[in-house]
Amino acid sequence: MTKRDERTRLIIDQTIQLLRDEGSEGLTLRKVAAACGITLSNLQYYFPGKAELIQATVAQFFTTCKELIQADRALVLPKDPESSRAFLKRVIEVLVVCDNQEFNVIFREIWALSSRDEALKATLEAYYRDYAQWMISLIEEIFPQANEIVSLLIPYAEGYALVGNTLPLNREKQVGMLVKLITEWPASPRSGKAGARVGVKR
Amino acid sequence: MTKRDERTRLIIDQTIQLLRDEGSEGLTLRKVAAACGITLSNLQYYFPGKAELIQATVAQFFTTCKELIQADRALVLPKDPESSRAFLKRVIEVLVVCDNQEFNVIFREIWALSSRDEALKATLEAYYRDYAQWMISLIEEIFPQANEIVSLLIPYAEGYALVGNTLPLNREKQVGMLVKLITEWPASPRSGKAGARVGVKR
DNA sequence: ACCTGAACACCGTTCAAGT
DNA sequence: ACCTGAACACCGTTCAAGT
Numbered sequence: 332m333t334k335r336d337e338r339t340r341l342i343i344d345q346t347i348q349l350l351r352d353e354g355s356e357g358l359t360l361r362k363v364a365a366a367c368g369i370t371l372s373n374l375q376y377y378f379p380g381k382a383e384l385i386q387a388t389v390a391q392f393f394t395t396c397k398e399l400i401q402a403d404r405a406l407v408l409p410k411d412p413e414s415s416r417a418f419l420k421r422v423i424e425v426l427v428v429c430d431n432q433e434f435n436v437i438f439r440e441i442w443a444l445s446s447r448d449e450a451l452k453a454t455l456e457a458y459y460r461d462y463a464q465w466m467i468s469l470i471e472e473i474f475p476q477a478n479e480i481v482s483l484l485i486p487y488a489e490g491y492a493l494v495g496n497t498l499p500l501n502r503e504k505q506v507g508m509l510v511k512l513i514t515e516w517p518a519s520p521r522s523g524k525a526g527a528r529v530g531v532k533r
Numbered sequence: 534m535t536k537r538d539e540r541t542r543l544i545i546d547q548t549i550q551l552l553r554d555e556g557s558e559g560l561t562l563r564k565v566a567a568a569c570g571i572t573l574s575n576l577q578y579y580f581p582g583k584a585e586l587i588q589a590t591v592a593q594f595f596t597t598c599k600e601l602i603q604a605d606r607a608l609v610l611p612k613d614p615e616s617s618r619a620f621l622k623r624v625i626e627v628l629v630v631c632d633n634q635e636f637n638v639i640f641r642e643i644w645a646l647s648s649r650d651e652a653l654k655a656t657l658e659a660y661y662r663d664y665a666q667w668m669i670s671l672i673e674e675i676f677p678q679a680n681e682i683v684s685l686l687i688p689y690a691e692g693y694a695l696v697g698n699t700l701p702l703n704r705e706k707q708v709g710m711l712v713k714l715i716t717e718w719p720a721s722p723r724s725g726k727a728g729a730r731v732g733v734k735r
Numbered sequence: 736a737c738c739t740g741a742a743c744a745c746c747g748t749t750c751a752a753g754t
Numbered sequence: 755a756c757c758t759g760a761a762c763a764c765c766g767t768t769c770a771a772g773t
Contacts, residue, residue, distance in 0.1 A: 334756085335756095354649045356649050357649070359747090360747065360748095370758060370759085375748080375749095379748090436648055439648045440648065442641055442645065443557065443645025444645075446638055447556045456698070463699065463701055478701045482702040483689065485692065486691075486697065486700070487685065487688050490687065490688030490693070491692070493692075494687055494688055494691055500681060500684040504681075509685075512718075517714065536737085537736090561764085561766090563764085563766090572738070572740085577768095582767075
């Protein structure tokens, strides 16, 4: 569209690439400028400070993630799922215990950056709230305790990206355990009725 | 205690303090030296580079953590626990969903540093393997599926430190969910009946 | 063995100045 | 509106030199 938009997009794309290749430590305004083929001063015209550049970069990275997840959602929701168990396993494999190293690295850097940047922290939290709601809508038709399941799966997934390969159980067994846990989820104390085929919660 | 040990200890202590107060971004060799009342060159005599200083600092931070956990263990294991459920709840509250912001910040910085430092990454992994084994030994007398439970709790805990306050369930409900989940853990397919009589009656 | 200061290349930011 | 180069204070690292 406008030149501003073009330039902004280019800068952000190069920033993501640099973040992935060299990490937050190696992320330098001069390197970004060089990667874009522009001057440091010109870069600073579009993003007055490093914080603003990172904020915009993270925001766009989240948008990309969302698009990928949308694609996975189509993948994960066949018209007529064989069983809720197979469906659930696919969800966990794709969304939760995904071994996308590239994304994991970027997320790790983002988490680090966020602990000293309140605006970025707010962006992150909004993203995760959104993500949780989306995941609930994905599974609530099948599992009535979607709130609880998602509240378990999201932190588990984030933690697994960090410590997954230090655990006593391997990846396959982790997935099996989660599937078993969720399909045999204990009944809610308030509803008093046992789990699998109660209607959707109000 | 040699002078070398004294100096090393002082430097690491000041580094931890700086890491907590200003984060990895604000961690500067010149600031560390100033905090210790020594010269930058002198600091570099004890730690030839920033990476070596961070490696040593993280190692000592882990030692501190372990001591704290040992203290919590005594706290968490009364001679005659009222019930395995109360015991489990205490474990989860103290070790898993601990809201120690100070530690969370430092761990976040450490995770970030580790993605670009192989030696540090190895230190981290060794620590978590150790931690998992310890946690298993803590609960295996009560819960036969200790391997699985720990494999769930550790990544969950790490992730909760990151995204805990964005989840649909609040802290109290999260703890309740975990307790319920574990006390009513589904029986292992191989061991068969072993898991059935774990929980207390309710 | 312990400590020092000067110098190096690099960083983010500022700013007056050009088109 | 868009772009530039010079200058600033700060960073990690190196190193010859002192005790």
